[in-house]
Amino acid sequence: MRSRVFPVLLAKELREQARSYRLLALGLVFVFFGLASPLLAKFAPEIVRSMTAGQGVEIRVPDPTAADAIVQYIKNISQIVLFVLVFLTMGSVVAEKERGTAVFVLVKPVSRSSFLGAKLCTLWLLTTAGFVLSALCAYAYTAVLFAPPPVAGFAAAGLLLLLHVLTFVTTTFFFSTVARSQVVAGVLSFLVWILLSSLGGLGAAGQFLPSRLLSMSLEVSLGAPASWEPLVGSAALIALALFGALVAFRRWEP
């Protein structure tokens, strides 16, 4: 029966995302930054020139390249889009605990791990779908405005960026499971994100942080090989967040 229940829970989660317009909002944000990033890179020199026009200041900005478009894309996804994702994820479990709807489901033949699993799968699925859509937009627009980037390098960079995003979506999901309110879940999620993003200079240990995935993403898009440390570090953080969320949710008493 349990195997039949999971698709039912998954379908409910997807329907909820669609009905609450979160699906639409997420799709629009991803597509917007996929298209806007190469555009911003292309017109950045002209924007700078127009801002300094008539001030007697001359700022020399090198002509933008496809690499600049990719840098812009990585920045936008890892900052603005991730901010939106954390905002949309922070209530995923705690809102159901607060509202009392989790009780309605958990007294049915639904295990707590299935309940969490369906929610996390939905988050990962939507994030990945939105990201792929956005990456396709970014690639196409970069090709139109500059030159087509190497497909393999762009795809590898995209996978690293996606792993970075999913890592913080998962830590937010963890806080949404353990916290008692959406506000607390959100604050803790943003704190951890800021903390892990600002500890990049920790020497050898810093190589394992998810923030290292961002610089590596750019390097990989330019043809450099990937290193394994941030992959292992991010995977470990995801595993820890999942384990913690499951233990906390099994102990939760409504």
Added chain:
Amino acid sequence: MNAISTRGLTKTYERGRVRALDGLDLAVPEGSVFGFLGPNGAGKTTAIKILTGLIEPTSGEAEVAGERAGDTSPRWRAQIGYLSQEPRFYPWMTGRELLVFAGRLFGVGRAAAGRHADELLEMSGLASAATRRVGGYSGGMVQRLGIAQAVVSDPRILLLDEPCASLDPLGRRDVLEFIARLRGRATVLMSTHILEDVERVCDTVGIIHQGRMVVTAATAELGQKFAPPVIVLEFETVAAAESFDASWRAAAQAGRTTVDGRSVDVQAADLAAARSAVLAAVAARQLPLVRFDTRAASLEDVFVRLVGGRP
């Protein structure tokens, strides 16, 4: 055979400082409608949550449908229906969608779950609101939907926490009639603070106070066993009723009195002696008596006597 039983069930919070249940012993016979009665904070909701497996007891044992409560197996869960004290459902779903979703969680196919949802909506008087979003339902409609989702799997055991809360008199009557129809087919444990509801549908009553079971008995026998019969007096004026009460108390007569406007109830362990004493007291003060009657103790009398207050 008992469908639900607990032995020494204890639940503490805040590192033992708050004791919600204090060695609760409960036995609910199979097929009965059991009224779980108690004042606010007595431990009713905590006990029911343990029986559903939502929370774990600190100590003691709880068995439901022959298994330890909290057994997470789908087979065990499929036998239990539950309505929480303040049911909350997904506001973005329609009533029908919610019942189909609930049915599908029990492994029922989409088409069969849809047909059953329509039957349940009809039964609960929500057929005309089937396609409306639950977020727009009134409190009474949510309560009806709550009962419908609790019986979606045709459970053997139904745990209802205040099932008549938020219902208007007609809704309350419908729900009580529905519960009464389940007698013999399912075991129902309903917590309530409405004594009239218990007297109307429950064949067994358990009174819980401060986390302990004070008494469990058949509803019909409860009055005879745990509270003496009552002499009912009605005077012409409120002043006369109060005067009688004052003189009765001043004379330290046996039998507790309850004054309600022009009426006075006197509990009488020895009915014959109390009857004579009451009439003598009325005659001595020449109080204008318009009614003199006796009745068996009600559930409220039992409750007041055992718990010391109204539920």
